[in-house]
Amino acid sequence: MSLLIVGATGTLGRQIARRALDEGHQVRCLVRSSKRAAFLKEWGAQLVPGDLCDPASLPPALEGVTAIIDAATARPTDSLSIRQVDWQGKVALIQAAKAAGVERFIFLSILDAEKYPQVPLMEIKRCTELFLAESGLNYTILRPCGFMQGLIGQYAVPILDKQAVWVTQQSAPIAYMDTQDVAKFAVRALSVPETEKNSFPIVGTKAWTAEEIIRLCERLSGQEAKVTRLPMNLLRTARRVARFFQWGWNLADRLAFAEVLATDKPLNASMETVYPVFGLNPEETTTLEAYLQDYFSRILKKLKELDYQATKTKNQKKKTSLRF
Template identity: 25%
Template structure:
């Protein structure tokens, strides 16, 4: 009989769904927080699902009862409900930490991003790292998971590859090893027992941006055509979106354009291959 319970916040998101799928087969019971019960699609005969707004702590009534651990993947991706990174990535997670501490939760696990300290000047990095600071000073036991990018983020390469060309800034030699949601979910669940406070993690294959572009073009059955753009174009694009759009619009663009000129290699983990992911995505389209 399972005796400990894990609360998964952000369960209906990309990573949250992978964690939810795997935790059923783990040693833990689970409870899922979702924004909309009907739209979540979870089987209520299998999962303990509760509806709450993480930006509104008054909706947390009884949610943390009998909860031993929390895994939060809460953060803005492409939401269009008027909320900012500070509203969600920071304040919503502060609400969860405060409620978890008051409820006697043993440990709080938060999924942030690799090289977070170097990304504090970005809107998303500012919010995420401010939250990490808050968690470290909360008095709770914690782990911060720092992935260097999901396979799903690499779909942008596929979008370009469909047109027959992939555009990169610089020479395309910078490397990264993005990780599949299933593999990252394992890391999050293992973190419950881990003594590590910060866990940097990536996928099994370290690839240059050129190699990722080639995999995407190959998956789309296109010849290898990679266009290397000068960095001034990236800088002008950044200035333009920051000047003429809101942070909700430019936040994801700012993050993508900034990490594209950073080495994003993390300790390797997992078995899922980016090449297989690309091939599967193309077949599904």
């Protein structure tokens, strides 16, 4: 199968590319910068130039492609807006895929997008789902709600560095999943007929609040977190201010996601019927405890090694100075 992965340099996209290559697929990656995507080429993927926001660049990239996995999304630091990338770009991609006769289209959306029309990214994902379903393509929609990888910078690193951990006053539980596990579902969907023209939640084993994650990090790191709580009114004000500047539009749209947390409604869903459809074993899904345990074990071991080397170097210098 000739597979095109869109968003392959992202946190999730790179795991999908790695998984697809490991399973023997012929993988192409749509990239704006070959330099930034060099690691994908080293893995064995073919890099094809293209940009979701440049519809004319898509048909050449789709020549000979039988399936697409779309994991692209605008980053908060991008100059392009969420609307440009996640709506206009996706519409162009779906239309180009239809014209090219692509046989399978796997789209990564967001869980419960239809419940938050006031949140730009959620509403755009909902609209994209509808557009894809009505396109005539043989699609599968996967709906994760949060990635464990994002928790490292949000919680683990600040706690280790004894810096403030910023959280909202309200904390909706979120069923985070390891991107490697999400990638398993995305690649498996290509070969499971039961996933065709269907949508599935793809979530972790348990929904966690910010407070629960902080307590887990404290226990695993042996350090106490310095927690700073952000009032929702402050975030709403920051969003309004950001909207005054073109460079802040994307940031403002991302800040709107805080409204999801303010509802206190869990971002979670039952996976009881999902695992059998995909033929995957739920026991092999990474838990948040195991993920963070592995991270802290590796980091703390490294810190001890660095401390040992620093102490050894200091003692050697001290001995040398005593000789003279």
